[in-house]
Amino acid sequence: MKPAAFEYHRPDTRPEALALLEQHGGDAKPLAGGQSLIPAMNFRLATPAVLVDLNRVGDLAYMRVDSGVLRIGAMTRHRDVERSEDVRRAAPLLFEAMPFIAHAAIRTRGTIGGSLAHADPAAELPAVMLALDATFRVESVRGAREIRATDFFTGLFGTALEPGELVTEIQIPVTPATGPRTGTAFTEFSRRHGDFALAGVAARVTTDERGTCVSARIALFGVGDRPMAAAAGARLLEGQTVSDDLLRATADATAREDIDPTGDIHASSRYRRHLAGVLTRRVVARAFERSRVTHEE
Amino acid sequence: MTRPSFGQRVRRNEDARLLTGRAMFVDDVNLPGMLHVAFVRSMMAHGTLKGIDAAAARQRPGVVAVYTAADLGDYCKPGPVLVNPPPVPGHVFHGCTQLPLAKDKVRYVGEPIAMIVAESRYVAEDALADVIVDIDPIDAVVDLEAALKPGVPLVHPHLESNAAAHVVQRKGDYVAARAKADIVVKRRFLYDRGVAAAIENRAVAVDWDPRAEEMTIWDTTQAPIPIRNGLAKMLGLLESQVRVVAPFVGGGFGPKIMMFYPEELLLPWAAMRLHRPLKWTEDRQENFYATTQERGQVHEAEMALSKDGRILGVRDWFLCDTGAYDPYGLTIPINTQCTLLGPYDIPNYETEFTSVFTNKPIVTPVRGAGRQHGVFVSERLLDIAARELGIDRVEIRKRNLLGPDRFPHNHEIMFQDSAPLVYDSGNYLPTLEQAAEIIGYDKFIREEQPRLRASGKRVGVGICCYVEGTGIGPYEGARVTVEPSGTVRCATGVGTQGQGHFTVLAQIVADALGVGVEDVRVVTGDTREFHWGTGTFASRGAVVAGSACHAAAMSVRGKILDLGSAILGAPADNLELSGGRVKVAGSNDPGIAFGDLAGRANPLRGAVRPGTEPGLESTAYFGPDRGSTASGVHAMIVEVDPETAAVEIKRYLVVHDCGTIINPLLVEGQIHGGVAHGIGNAFFESLVYDDQAQLMNASFMDYLLPTATDVPPIETAHRETPSPFNVLGLKGVGEAGCIPTGAVFAQAVEDALGPGAGVEINEIPMSPNQLFELMHVSGKERA
């Protein structure tokens, strides 16, 4: 399990990194935390001719809140996100999801931008970004653009990134603590702590003073070729107050209409669908509950 | 007075080296000019090998040599059958062992086809893709039952079928017992394969010195001396020209006792031709194919009982997957046959198995070695019988335990060591009662479970008994030497893979000589240090090598007393050994330090008297007629999420009896590791082969070893029923932790789901997905 030979660059600045990515195009891979890429290279299932190591690029790791947006530099390590007070306050859903990502050792190296650009369909963060309606800033030598999470994930490990483009910043609207109240919740089912989830759900529910759902987003992972927004499930919630029947109907609609999971050695398609339903019900219930708690604060 | 160390929680002598990273492992061997090896392995499980084109690989810069079977000449011979079948009348056994490199046919994915030697492992791996292998595929033999049907392709075409062996063993008259039974419970049971997953994969490094004509082989083997003996013979060298070192080895668990692995044969051969040191370190993916595995068995078993729950007899029929070859003979299925009897009085027993060749990696013992299958079958049948008879699970076990007056107990069938299965000693009832008491069985069933169930929680308790045949022969030896420095050296042949030999063997010698444990230096796993022995397997290190160490140390003690008596002018009976000195008991005279005595025993002038030997040194051997039988009870409390089928282990208890305990700390360590292994087998680990015997989860991404978060704290309690078969009363403990785990898990999960769920778990491993299917199917059936 030794990688094939590759050319290695370690730029110090963002323009140098972008220039290298532009120069080598599809032959180059940016190296962020290396927690997915390096194992794939060791298995020789990834054989990039060129690695552009971003770990020396200074200005890609930061977290700050401005004008209602939580901005996270793409090279910010999971471990830093997990421990950030800003993240806890501005994006409690992201904060709740972080400990589910792999293991502490992996989170210490792995980066938020790397995970999103990798777009593993069983990863936590892409679904969280869908539920939070995040936007990604991507840059290349040709300029910068912004891509909404809903448009970013295009298929199995597929993203809207063009050759030469790099995710540089994740922008998450701050979960409002006033006005309509918002509750978020996250869970996943995996065989062991840190494994790829057999199914996982992130939800955000906003209610008015009477507890009626104003808007809802549900995103699932591990149950398709990309993170899946559960439109049918979420639609049932809007305009409703929480009840066991509503939760059950939402879970059923999500499991039946919003996903079409494949089976693998760990979980059949049927079991994944079943898990997706159970987890959706539990997570949406918790999100409702938390939207009420913010009311009472 | 030096305090005896037996029974004390003595810290391990080896840990300072291990924990500070100073212990040497095979991969630490780096010699000038060393070359690195990688193997081209079959991607097909079954096929005719039509051609190998290695021309491009040989051309690649950095590649030094590429060898195929054709290059090996006479050296390309099938390996030995390591363990001949025990002499059970009427048994059939077809020994088929593998070539170092495949010729004409491939029989499993991963079978080595060509050996690449290069300046680095990177280049060697680059060259793997250069070798073009032409294989004409044959349908793979995967399923054990299908393998025996007519018309199925044969793994070994010179045989009439894929049956590798057939053995029937009988005790009493099962048919007559069945006729008298009030109830007969019959089920089909599956227990599937896993890997041993030692943290250190296999590795071999070789240095051939053509001028001295000496070869040094560093090998992760559990059996350095037999490896040395076999390689010397095959390479045409004297045993004294070959030194095999098994340094610190990161876990064995059985597969490293296998010999000879192709890599062990090929690196020394190539080193003699290339005149350069070579190293091969197995990577994790290779380990899933190239290292032996265990556990695939299918049982059809029935138990006949009277209505008061007494076992009248058991009949078991099973198939045992031996993989593509069967170098380890019948050890595993014979263990299954013998261990099924457990701690119970089973007067009538009929057991029959067919061992089956398949196109999967070779099967040799992995921790437990067939024992868990036997325990699973008998414990599950008892659970089912208890349910059907309306008898409590613990009660039905109590009614069938062998009483303390029944030892030694002859089971009248043959064990894996070719001796009759005789239990040396045991006291089973108090072990079961203690386990039930600690886990709070009665209160749990009566109060906690109903209360929790009422609040929607599904919790259950499991409790199972087992015995483990341990400490078998043939023999081990040891040489104990008091050096002039006063340090005591103890050399033995068994290799060590983390068991704590540097501590327990030191304790045995230390207590015999009256020195501190830390003053005894154990040397093991190096054929230069000790010439005779077999290896570390079958929970035998402490029992067999330990008894040899004890005998050698007692002999040295005799020499110390003799010489001390002569010098101190006091009868030996009046002397005492303590603190590394011999002195007159009760005297204020400090006596003589062992080091000084050692100097006096090896004088530069004067003569060693006829009939004596120089120095304070003795060599002794121990070979038990038969093994000793450890026993125990495991209990477990689980909670099942009825919606997701997730299972959480809340408590795990082991009450264990391995005879006299040398060091409870190490016994507990063995049990903890074993339980983790057992939990893995029961719930997480599973080798998934497709219908062409392609392994679909050959990495730790998909092969789920339990981690620290999946293994609960393990509670232990010890009982000591000494073995009469060795002076110290020892029994083995290496495998105990993983033997009944599957059975306890199944019982606990069923109990958690409750009788209404109609779930019966007769298959291990049991993933949440499988459990979900069981719950769903039985739910539908009820409706």
Add this chain to the structure above:
Amino acid sequence: MNLAGTFTFAGPRATVWALLHDPAVLAKALPGTKTLTLAGPGRYEGAMKVSIGPLTAAEFAVVVTLSDEIEPSHFAMQIDGKGGVGFAKGSATVDLAEGADGGTVMTYASDIQIGGRIAAVGQRLVESVGRMMMKQALDSLNAELEARVKK
């Protein structure tokens, strides 16, 4: 891996049949195809390099042999792909029926065995990759068909 399904092409059956036998068209449609040539009657040879996001398996040598051809409604295929990290080997059947509105309904079934390292470490993705490649291929063929029909 078993992939099976139906797909409706927006064009006549004879054209679909022709497209499915045209190595130049197939080379464009099948994801990762680097070369594909007709090497003999019903025998196509080529090279593929399949990439899924960051994962790029090394190049595969591919041989596809057609059999049981009943123009324009049915054919079978033997597929044999070999590469440094694994192999894919299997068979497939394709049936074409005339559909509504001048379209063509294709029914396909395949049984592909995956071996080597791709099977060993990629099992979580194999089925999804198979589905994805099939979808991309069919969409691409259909686009080509529409272009031809418009002409």
